[in-house]
Amino acid sequence: MTNGAQALMKTLVDAGVEVCFSNPGTSEMHFVAALDDEPKMRAVLALFEGVATGAADGYARMADKPAATLLHLGCGLGNGLANLHNARKGKVPVLNIVGDHATYHVKYDAQLQSDIETVARNVSPGFVRTAKSTETLCQDAAEAIAAARTAPGQVATLILPADVSWGEGGVPSAPMAPPTPEPADDATVETIASAIRSGKKTALLMGGHSLREPSMLAAAKLAAHSGVTLLAETFPTRMERGAGLPYVERLAYLAELATVQLTDVEQLILVDAKAPVSFFAYPGKKSYLVPDTCQVHTLVAPDQDILASLNKLNDAVGASQAQPKLQPEKRPGRPRGKLTAEKVCKAVGELMPENAIIVDEGITSSLMLSVMTAGAPRHDMITLTGGAIGQGLPNAVGAAVACPDRPVVALIGDGTAMYTIQALWTMAREQLNVTSIIFNNASYSVLNIELERVGAEEAGEKAKSQLDLRGPVINFAELANGMGVHAVRVHTAEEMAKALEYAQRMPGPHLIEAVIPESLSGVKRRILPWMLRSLPSLPLSVSKALKRKLAP
Numbered sequence: 001m002t003n004g005a006q007a008l009m010k011t012l013v014d015a016g017v018e019v020c021f022s023n024p025g026t027s028e029m030h031f032v033a034a035l036d037d038e039p040k041m042r043a044v045l046a047l048f049e050g051v052a053t054g055a056a057d058g059y060a061r062m063a064d065k066p067a068a069t070l071l072h073l074g075c076g077l078g079n080g081l082a083n084l085h086n087a088r089k090g091k092v093p094v095l096n097i098v099g100d101h102a103t104y105h106v107k108y109d110a111q112l113q114s115d116i117e118t119v120a121r122n123v124s125p126g127f128v129r130t131a132k133s134t135e136t137l138c139q140d141a142a143e144a145i146a147a148a149r150t151a152p153g154q155v156a157t158l159i160l161p162a163d164v165s166w167g168e169g170g171v172p173s174a175p176m177a178p179p180t181p182e183p184a185d186d187a188t189v190e191t192i193a194s195a196i197r198s199g200k201k202t203a204l205l206m207g208g209h210s211l212r213e214p215s216m217l218a219a220a221k222l223a224a225h226s227g228v229t230l231l232a233e234t235f236p237t238r239m240e241r242g243a244g245l246p247y248v249e250r251l252a253y254l255a256e257l258a259t260v261q262l263t264d265v266e267q268l269i270l271v272d273a274k275a276p277v278s279f280f281a282y283p284g285k286k287s288y289l290v291p292d293t294c295q296v297h298t299l300v301a302p303d304q305d306i307l308a309s310l311n312k313l314n315d316a317v318g319a320s321q322a323q324p325k326l327q328p329e330k331r332p333g334r335p336r337g338k339l340t341a342e343k344v345c346k347a348v349g350e351l352m353p354e355n356a357i358i359v360d361e362g363i364t365s366s367l368m369l370s371v372m373t374a375g376a377p378r379h380d381m382i383t384l385t386g387g388a389i390g391q392g393l394p395n396a397v398g399a400a401v402a403c404p405d406r407p408v409v410a411l412i413g414d415g416t417a418m419y420t421i422q423a424l425w426t427m428a429r430e431q432l433n434v435t436s437i438i439f440n441n442a443s444y445s446v447l448n449i450e451l452e453r454v455g456a457e458e459a460g461e462k463a464k465s466q467l468d469l470r471g472p473v474i475n476f477a478e479l480a481n482g483m484g485v486h487a488v489r490v491h492t493a494e495e496m497a498k499a500l501e502y503a504q505r506m507p508g509p510h511l512i513e514a515v516i517p518e519s520l521s522g523v524k525r526r527i528l529p530w531m532l533r534s535l536p537s538l539p540l541s542v543s544k545a546l547k548r549k550l551a552p
Helices: 002-012 027-035 051-063 072-079 082-087 103-108 116-120 133-147 160-166 187-197 213-226 253-264 306-317 342-349 369-373 392-402 424-432 445-453 460-466 477-483 493-505 522-537 541-548
Strands: 019-023 040-047 066-074 094-100 128-130 154-161 200-208 229-232 239-241 267-271 295-300 356-361 379-382 409-414 433-441 488-489 510-515
Touching: 002 027, 002 133, 002 160, 002 477, 019 027, 019 051, 019 392, 027 066, 027 154, 027 160, 040 253, 040 392, 051 066, 051 082, 051 094, 051 392, 051 424, 066 072, 072 082, 072 094, 072 116, 082 094, 094 116, 094 133, 094 160, 094 229, 103 160, 116 128, 116 154, 128 133, 128 200, 133 154, 133 160, 133 409, 154 160, 160 306, 160 522, 187 213, 187 267, 187 295, 187 306, 200 213, 213 229, 213 306, 253 541, 267 306, 295 306, 306 342, 342 369, 342 409, 342 493, 356 369, 356 392, 379 488, 392 409, 392 424, 392 433, 424 433, 433 477, 433 493, 477 488, 488 493, 493 510
Parallel strands: 019 040, 019 066, 066 094, 094 154, 128 154, 200 229, 200 267, 267 295, 356 379, 356 409, 409 433, 433 510, 488 510
Antiparallel strands: 239 379
């Protein structure tokens, strides 16, 4: 007879879930054994649960369908929680399968017993379920997959007790179709069309699935016709970019700079996005970044049909035949001399191949990445949606599994790299075409900036030591080589370009360790808080020029 795990495996692949990123334990062994019975299921081993969950996130962003994770009990789920948080904030479909003790074993409160449902609700509030029997397991799974795939996407957690997995009598369930999203209603569209026709300074803030080519082209028609400014959320889940696509300016991370972008906006229209707020609270500063004089409209919510809604709006204002302004092809030029973070970004923009996938978790070191790659060949960019660092390397694993014919370039800070460095081993094991660029400035640079922005007391040696990664300086090239990834350490722009060109010629994973100074250090870091405080008192043209200089 078919056991629960075997029936579950059949249910998964029939619903299009064809990859499982796993870090299993004893309770999951029947699921592991069932992998041999299902040739359509690819199993990718991760050495840490945070890699498995981050890889499932990166896979879904590029495949537009969920992968499964396989995690060991509540502790394994806990280890993977940060990247599930990023997936939740990015509205990414993930099927999270968490093994549990056999139902009759729970009462003994064994060493690994925990309340898995309570932990899971932090990252999958819309669907958490413990399978109660082998007979109902596959229906539970089908409903979990449908929940994950329901627009805009979410993490759905299915908890799998060991005896439900090994029990006989499992019956696969047919896939369940998620509901079809509806466009914005006529009244909403007409209200927003009237607002645009008023002639007031208007901006579209785009997020989620609206940052794909069809929706961006529709939005660009509106911009060309009505003078609407196009803005993107600070950390997009996935953004299509490059030559031949509309240019959409991302909101800056620093609240003071984002405020400059929004200061003269009188009407803000949300398209699969939320009204912007600062990443953290700061003494004496506003958390809500929309100007008091600005009226906010929601054209389309995340669970609605984005493209159809934008097309309805274009029809209403007469923009359907407008010619969108597109980004011309432009490379930034080959960098030379001593290596800096900006020159790393310049090298990527100059040498990036066609149809690449960029994973950006460079933190302060990738401030210039967007401007350096704006006119590069068409590519996708994945960013840190939930702010929980350690996403980049696992996302690169998942993106490469989802798109094996596309090169993946992951730009990662040294501090964040160490959260999930085990992802390099999975890259080597699976021979994934990922080039990881580690910015090694031996510092949690962004926290040095935040220390002053939050108004903390003058930092002494003990405080500064908590933000410093020297003593010892990590050698990422050696770590990568030890996990089977070809790696080099570079100190000049010429070495950086040469290493990138080699990585593009040779298949399999590569790591380039870019030894650089901090992007914002010394005098720059000391004057930055003063400059940010002064922005409101400066003429808007000057403030915008400073913003472009600091975070283009």
